[in-house]
Amino acid sequence: MDGAAKPEMGTTARTLVGIRPNAWEVDGKTADISRPQLPPRLCTLPTETKRLTLDLAKSIAIVVDMQNEFIHADGHSAQMGADVSRAREPIAPLVRLLPALRAADVPILWLCTGYRPDLRDVSACLAHVYSSGTRSGLGDVLPRRTDRTLIKGSWGAALVDELAAVASPDDARVDKVQMSGFWGTELEALLRNAGRTTLLFAGINADQCVLTTLQDASFLGFDCVLLRDCTATTSPDFCMRAAVYNVSELFGFVTSSDALLPALDAAVARPA
Template identity: 55%
Template sequence: MDDRPGRKQGDERLWPLGSSERNRWMVSERTADLVRPPIEPRPLTVQTDGKEVTLDLSRTAIVIIDMQNDFCHPEGWLSHIGVDVTPARKPIVPLQRLLPALRGQGVPVIWLNWGNRPDRLNLSPALLHVYKPSGAGVGLGDALPGSGAKVLERGSWSAAIVEELAPGPSDIHVAKYRMSGFQDTELDSILRNLAVTTVLFAGVNADQCVLCTLQDANFRGYDCLLLEDCVATTSPDYCMSATLYNVRQCFGFVVRSEAVTSQLS
């Protein structure tokens, strides 16, 4: 229930009903007003790789994917299994510049992070096999030797956002446990309640969780912009090249964060 005061309509008072100011009814015992409040457009024009694009800040959100200790910290899971996480840390500095500017414009910041249940009942054998193909070693939900941290377990240090990217108090957090952040999560409902039509994408890995989530957003009708300097991957370089090509060709636009921040300022 919205905590804003109700309004008078004739001889009765209507009260707001909805989790977001952008998607709510006004109701009383006798009346339901389903007309949503108008959202005034705030156009922002940016230069993408292919063309000049004008988006509506009033209907835009940024989704940051998997910037977590297990993926990006030198003491996290990927590093433990021998992956050089240096590339996964590249989005940190540009996001440190971009996120305050977006928050200052009221753009929702959504952290979409891998977060297993402690009992792992949200993980199928097929998913566990991706990260533990021989059945041995340290996979999803297993304890890291030494620290004992459970790999990507919701609420743990392993699944926490890297400390360089401290979330703001009004940021939104969504847990996922598939490559796509739309699969079996609240992400789509949250975006629709916020009246979002355009999504900026950041995080890791660009060719895996970021791309899968962006593709699903495109399939659901969202406008998609991939922030090229705010995404990274520990995969070979050709994987990033293919990701950028496919986003430009099929799923949206590719833009650098400075093209956004320069216009915001």
């Protein structure tokens, strides 16, 4: 998400302080705080409600909770009885889409769940989500496992293998402790500093962590786009339908990777 340094201004070498476009240029005597914007790179694509034009220079993809704990057969969700085959549905479209986003200079941010080893960042209400008193919960060691459930740095908190294989060291990662990625994290600061105001959402669960993060983003003034085929849920079908409906009606736009990919290709091919 780092921006490249601007050319020198005048005859005095200046230092870039911050991340473009929200950076200053300074030297020993002057400071330029005008923060010139990056050149726009427009991209137009269909959504389920309107034809949408967005600026790739202001866009970022946020992929939510595509982690072993929620997707792998040995993860907590599967071992507690969830049909994780549905949670795996976004993998193939994301494997196709992520390289195209990078080719268009759209950064990727992995928004993941992960807790402290001492679980002091877990409220009683949140702990109850994972353990109602009759099943294994956060920090427990599950059958066929040696790591503790959803602890930062654990196997369960890692990206599922197929997406780890296409992740880049240049990608950002934010670990969250609530359903929404904006509570108690650096997510908003990363987005503001990088000048990314259009957020492309993917991941799981569509009706839970994806939706709550998207809602908070909308409340904070970000422009939100849900990639429908790149998100899924293990909840009943009506939950997915309700999430998509509410995004379209209240919080932003809904489209697909099939619609976005040709729009990205056209934007990349367009002369600067």
